[in-house]
Amino acid sequence: MCLGIPGRIVSTTPGLDLGQVEVAGVVREINLALLDGPFVPGEYILIHSGFALERMTPERAADALAFFGGE
Amino acid sequence: MAVATTSGPILFVRYALAPNLLGYCGPADGSALLAYGAGAAVDDGLRERARQFEGAWPYLEMIAETAGIRDPLDYRIVEAYWLGNALLGDVGARLKAGGMPHHSYQVFCCYPWADLLGNERAGQQALHVLDQCRIRWGRVIADVGTHVLVESRALTWDGRALALGPLRKETVIRGTDGIDLLGPLSPGDWVTLHWQWICDRVDLRRVTALRKYSAYHLTLTNNRLALV
Numbered sequence: 022m023c024l025g026i027p028g029r030i031v032s033t034t035p036g037l038d039l040g041q042v043e044v045a046g047v048v049r050e051i052n053l054a055l056l057d058g059p060f061v062p063g064e065y066i067l068i069h070s071g072f073a074l075e076r077m078t079p080e081r082a083a084d085a086l087a088f089f090g091g092e
Numbered sequence: 093m094a095v096a097t098t099s100g101p102i103l104f105v106r107y108a109l110a111p112n113l114l115g116y117c118g119p120a121d122g123s124a125l126l127a128y129g130a131g132a133a134v135d136d137g138l139r140e141r142a143r144q145f146e147g148a149w150p151y152l153e154m155i156a157e158t159a160g161i162r163d164p165l166d167y168r169i170v171e172a173y174w175l176g177n178a179l180l181g182d183v184g185a186r187l188k189a190g191g192m193p194h195h196s197y198q199v200f201c202c203y204p205w206a207d208l209l210g211n212e213r214a215g216q217q218a219l220h221v222l223d224q225c226r227i228r229w230g231r232v233i234a235d236v237g238t239h240v241l242v243e244s245r246a247l248t249w250d251g252r253a254l255a256l257g258p259l260r261k262e263t264v265i266r267g268t269d270g271i272d273l274l275g276p277l278s279p280g281d282w283v284t285l286h287w288q289w290i291c292d293r294v295d296l297r298r299v300t301a302l303r304k305y306s307a308y309h310l311t312l313t314n315n316r317l318a319l320v
Contacts (some may be wrong), residue, residue, distance in 0.1 A: 023111055023116045023117030023147050023203075023225070024117065024146050024147045025204065044115070045120060046120070047115070047120045049115050054213075055213060055214045055217065069116075069203065069204060069205070069221075070111075070114075070116050070205075070221045070225060071114065071115070071116060072214075072217060072221075074204055088146075089146065
């Protein structure tokens with residue numbers, strides 16, 4: 022029942038799969054292992070079930086967030 | 093075995109709670125949903141939270157509209173979406189690729205994970221998500237308080253098709269922090285599972301419905317993957 026939702030990278034630690042990602046205003050630990058790094062703070066990713074599945078442009082992320090009633 | 097009577101909104105909470113606590117979907121304050129699930133009170137706050145499950149809500153509305161039932165959180169509607177019942181037959185296979193508005197359609201046919209099963213990097217996680225996010229069923233072996241030992245069948249992937257594997261034992265959660273969603277369970281009880289939580293105690297009719305609609309959408313997905 023969960024939809025993929027955009028998240029914004031807050032911080033990552035080299036060598037660790039988990040990154041701090043802002044999702045709908047809440048910072049969560051998201052697993053970035055399925056994508057190639059490095060990740061830049063502010064970059065958008067598509068998240069599903071706790072995993073980043075693809076990178077998103079800011080424009081695409083904004084469109085998706087609008088659907089969720091976000092930014 | 094008697095199945096406890098509960099309201100539709102509370103039934104929705106029991107099934108939606110686990111991914112919400114994990115932060116995967118629904119409103120951010122999972123503890124609020126947990127509190128609703130432990131009680132019986134239904135208010136506007138609960139209804140608003142249910143609407144924030146953007147993946148499930150349109151299907152509840154679709155089933156309700158077809159059935160001529162005004163409330164998408166009516167027990168019959170909620171049961172149809174999570175487990176399956178005769179209302180799905182009234183809706184028919186009107187979704188893309190012959191799907192029906194059942195949770196297993198969302199998991200197997202809509203999520204990106206089935207297409208990642210053959211991916212060397214993501215395949216193992218894809219199988220885990222598909223298995224845990226579907227509504228599973230199992231039988232209680234022992235209730236040890238906040239945790240319950242159950243026997244269930246995990247989803248398997250042989251490189252070509254998804255299937256259910258042999259019976260295995262797993263430990264699942266019945267309550268936490270003094271909050272108990274269900275009363276004590278007895279060995280042999282059928283239960284439904286979502287991620288690591290027990291959703292509900294169910295009778296054989298409901299298990300049969302869940303098996304039927306899960307198998308239907310699993311077949312749709314296997315047929316699609318065979319063509320890739």
